[in-house]
Structure formats: C-alpha cells, structure tokens
Amino acid sequence: MSKGHAPDHVAELRLPMESAGGDLVRAFVREASLADGVPAAVSSLIAADVEETWRALCQSRTTPERCEIFLSCSRGDVRARLLLKGHSRFTTVVASLGDHVQRDAGLSYRERGVDGWEITLHRRIDPSREAAAHADDPAEVTAAPSGTVQIDLPQERDSAAIARCFLAVYGHNYVHREVFSPRRYWRKVESGETIPVVTRDEQGEVIGHVALEREPGAVIAERGEAVVLPAYRGRHLLERMTERLTQEAVSLGLVGVYAQPVTTHTFSQRNDERAGMPVCAILLGAAPETSHSRDLPVPTAGQRQSFLLTFRFLGSAPARVIVPPPAYRDVLTEIYDRFGVAVSVVDGEAPPNAPSTTSLVVDDRGYGKIRFETIGANAAIQLSQAISDVASLGARAVQLSAHVDDPGLPLLVEGARRLGFFFCGVGPAFSEGRDILLLQRLSEPLDISQLQLFTQATQELAAFIEQDRRSVEGLR
Numbered sequence: 118m119s120k121g122h123a124p125d126h127v128a129e130l131r132l133p134m135e136s137a138g139g140d141l142v143r144a145f146v147r148e149a150s151l152a153d154g155v156p157a158a159v160s161s162l163i164a165a166d167v168e169e170t171w172r173a174l175c176q177s178r179t180t181p182e183r184c185e186i187f188l189s190c191s192r193g194d195v196r197a198r199l200l201l202k203g204h205s206r207f208t209t210v211v212a213s214l215g216d217h218v219q220r221d222a223g224l225s226y227r228e229r230g231v232d233g234w235e236i237t238l239h240r241r242i243d244p245s246r247e248a249a250a251h252a253d254d255p256a257e258v259t260a261a262p263s264g265t266v267q268i269d270l271p272q273e274r275d276s277a278a279i280a281r282c283f284l285a286v287y288g289h290n291y292v293h294r295e296v297f298s299p300r301r302y303w304r305k306v307e308s309g310e311t312i313p314v315v316t317r318d319e320q321g322e323v324i325g326h327v328a329l330e331r332e333p334g335a336v337i338a339e340r341g342e343a344v345v346l347p348a349y350r351g352r353h354l355l356e357r358m359t360e361r362l363t364q365e366a367v368s369l370g371l372v373g374v375y376a377q378p379v380t381t382h383t384f385s386q387r388n389d390e391r392a393g394m395p396v397c398a399i400l401l402g403a404a405p406e407t408s409h410s411r412d413l414p415v416p417t418a419g420q421r422q423s424f425l426l427t428f429r430f431l432g433s434a435p436a437r438v439i440v441p442p443p444a445y446r447d448v449l450t451e452i453y454d455r456f457g458v459a460v461s462v463v464d465g466e467a468p469p470n471a472p473s474t475t476s477l478v479v480d481d482r483g484y485g486k487i488r489f490e491t492i493g494a495n496a497a498i499q500l501s502q503a504i505s506d507v508a509s510l511g512a513r514a515v516q517l518s519a520h521v522d523d524p525g526l527p528l529l530v531e532g533a534r535r536l537g538f539f540f541c542g543v544g545p546a547f548s549e550g551r552d553i554l555l556l557q558r559l560s561e562p563l564d565i566s567q568l569q570l571f572t573q574a575t576q577e578l579a580a581f582i583e584q585d586r587r588s589v590e591g592l593r
Contacts, residue, residue: 126381128152130569132416134201136175141414143168145382146188146197148413151351152384153190155242160195160351163240163554166222167197167290170238173210174201198238200229207234228258237250262348264319270363271315271323276303278323279315282344290407292482293342312338312356312365316345322349323351327358329366331375334381335374337428346484348578359373367431372546374431377424381409381417386571389427396575398426398542398555399582402563404482408493417567421483421514425575426555428545434458437552440465444588445540445554448581449521452543456572468492468525470517473499477507490548492525497532503556504536516541520548530556535592539585542578 121336128149132138143164150160162251167186174184185200186301197380201207209228212236223239271279276299295301305311310332316325323344331338340362345354366374378385389396409415409422417423436459441449446462453460473493479485483506489496500517507515519526530538533556541555567584571575 128571130188130416131183132568133374134171134175134182134184136172139168139172139175139403141416142171142186142412146185147187148382150190150351151196153165153188153195153386154351154353155165155190155195159240159242161183162219162222163195163197163238166219166224166238166240169198170199170214170236173214174207174236176210179448190242193242194239195242196237199236199238201236202233211236214367218219230375262318266319266324266349266352266354267317267321268354268357269315269317270324271306271313273303273306275315275323276300279313282323282346283342284327285346286344286410287496290409292404292408296342311342312362312369313342314348314361314365316349316354316358318349325354325358327355328364329362331371336550337372338366338374340374340376350384353388355385356391356553359388361435363429363431371431372434372550373428375428375545377403377426377427379409380423380425380497380548380568381415381570382413385572386425386427389425390572393519395427395452396425396542396572396578397428397452397455397545399565399579400426400516400541400555400567400581401557401565402561403484403516404561409480413439416569420563420567423563423568425561425570426457426542426544428544429458430458436461437521438463439552440524440526441521442527442536444585445530448540448553448578449543450579455463456545458545465527466524468494468496468528470494474577475499475503477503479507479510479512483511483513485510485515487515487517488517488548488553489517489523489529492519492523492529496525496529500533500536508560513560515558515560517558518547518553521552521554528555530554534589537589537593539589540582 130145146167146245147160147164150163151157187198189196192591215224226234226236229235272373280297280299283291294306306313311328311330313326313328315323318324327340327343329338329339340359343355348568376389378389401423403424406420406421437453438461439449440463443564450460471493472494476488487503519529519531538556538558541557544553544555547553565579568579570579
C-alpha cells in the first residue's frame, strides 16, 4: 500500500456491458484489491458493490457498449471508477444506484463529456470496523491466513507439494509440464536449469513457488513457474520471492532476468513493475486458449493466449548499436529508454552475398520461432521457406527474430512485413548477450483489446503493435 496520499498503480479492466460479465467484474475488483494489500473483508465488499452496480447498469444497455473499470488504492481508501457511454440511456438507473449497493458503501456519479457517466464506488480501509459491521454477512469471504510465512530454497522432498500448488491453481493446463513430475522437476534443479524459491506457511508447507530457468551457458534467465495459492494472495509473496531470486541471479553472474507475465489479468504484471522489469515485447497468440489459471475469469477466452516480455538488467548495461528499420526506429529507442540504456543508431547496408544462417523450432503449444543468426542476400527466399516449414510443423503463431545490430536488418524486415509479420518487441541479451528484434505473424484472429495490461507504457506499445498489424495487412 502507498504511504502517501497519491494512489498506487491503477488496475484496469475493459469489457462489453453484459450481465454475464458480472462474475468477471467481481473477481477482477477483489483480486486487484488484494494485490494492492487491501484486507480481504474490504476487498470482498468493494467487489460486491461494483458487481451489483454493474448488473443494474446492464439492465439499461441497448447497444454493446464497452465499459472501463479502474481500481486504485490510496491511504485508507480503495476506489473503483466505472466509465461508460450513453448519457440518456443511463440517466434513470444512475440516480437509483444507491438502492443496489450496501448502505455504507461510498457512491458518487457525475456526467462525463457530452455522452457519458463516471460512477465511483469506494470503501474505507478499516478492516476491524468493516469486519465487525459485516460479521453476519453470508457473502463475506474468509480472510487470508495471517500467520508468518518464510521465503526459502526448496528441498527435494518439497517437489510433490510444489506440484500440488500448480495443480490447485492451473489444473493440468500449465505450460511447464515438468512441475507435475517431482522426479523430472528435481532433475532440472540439480542440473542448474531451474533455480527455484518457495514460500512456506507456519507449518512449513509450500504455498508459493517461482523459479529462474536458464539454458546451459546463457547469460540471462527467465523468471517463471510462478504460483501462489489463492488463500495467500494479496500479501506480495510473488514480489518477495522475486527479490530473493534476483539475489540468486546476481550471485550466478547473470546479465539479466526476464519474465513472460500473462495478459488474462495484471497481477504478475504488477509484480514485474515493482521489480523494475519494464515490458519490452508483447507475444501475441503464444499459447493455446486453455493456458490460464482455472480459478480466475478469462477475459481473453475464445482466442490463443498472449504474454508480455519483461526484462531487467542486473547491472550497468553498455550502450547498444542498433540498425533500426525506419518504421520501428522510434519505438525501439523508447524501449531502450525504459531500460536506461543508451543507443547509437546506424543506417542499414546491403547484406553480403553469402546465404543467411537460420534456425527454426515449433514448441508443443503451437508457437513457432524463426531465427536469422545472420542476414544474407537470400533472406526473403529463406524466410518464405521457413514460414512454410513451421506451418507444416503445426505453428499457429510465429515469431521472427534477428540481431538489432545486423546491417541487413532493415531489408529483412521490409520483406517480412510483406509476408505478414509485424512488430513484437526486443529481446535484450537474448542471443549470447546480443539483443534481438522480434516480429510476429498470426494465422488466426486475435483481439488485442481483450488483453489486460497494467501500465500506460504497455498499453501504448499494444496500440503501436495493433497499428502496425493493420498497416502490414495493407501490404499483402
């Protein structure tokens, strides 16, 4: 929680105004409140207030307008704002909203612009008073356990408990299948591929897990395999485990740590923001539609799931030389600015007559990757063949990468855009310490507006990617 009067980061949800979305709205408000340290009792109350307001408003909806919901916390107060269009349509119901929320809920509303309303609901963060006032409320959710927890390194005997945590939260749909096999999981720990940290409750039972995953010889590692049991959310355990992992990464001499937070909610994104890991790419359609937590609503249902790419340099990063394609020069320099890394921009050159050096792979999630280690004069031909190859291997979304300092990069990107590739982001130090430019190509529809994005910078990057996708469609 913030110690001053200014609100913490604002969580945002955007969705069509339909009664069926009430459960999603309630879950979003409660989980976002818990993630900001609001007591469970108060989080449940503000969530119920917003859900009842939502359902009342949906009764007056005549067209599929979208609503924006913002959840923010400041000292002593949690506040939800609903922004909606349709002044005349909501005039009557807005005036009667007080009949739909509990008597002690804070409620205000005002006209917004020429055709809209802004409705605000708020609760004081006074857990003892709120809990006493609603001790007999059957809708109240039991508060999270308040006992002492410990951030620790796991032992082999913890492998089964770690598997149970992932099973409780994800079912059998989690992408890293090895976590469900204690023997396979611990082999990766012993080999150094996985560097885990866990949280234990007062009885020593594992209630949370996060790990660094790195390939042999790599100078960066992925922070992943993150899970916290639902009853313990809202206590910043992921943040605390990440801090411990950062210490482990520094001791191993790693250059940086990256993560791929989901876009079905913003809780992992909040952790990365607090950990100083800005977003450097958005990986659209990187996993099947079923790859999500089973205990939370899924606003991206019906399409392949997308992830963000966040990164943090663990020390002072040297200046970079980049050869940016003209269409991406500004967005690339903005990304490096967020890392605090200086860049020198140079113009591209005609690639050498030697053939390109490429590699490709398609994972078990249907996500293909094409890498240009070097860019030669035949890059366009090789890329076209690579697209056909990954498609035959079952790729439903494809990532294209090449070094940002390769003189032939502008030529490769020009040809790739004609083949349907558009901007994705940057992978810092992803290629033996060298940075790579990431492009992406989709083979099925994906609505980027459904992604739940935490920071303004991430929303702006998503807007640029969507604009570039539409621009590329005009080239094909």
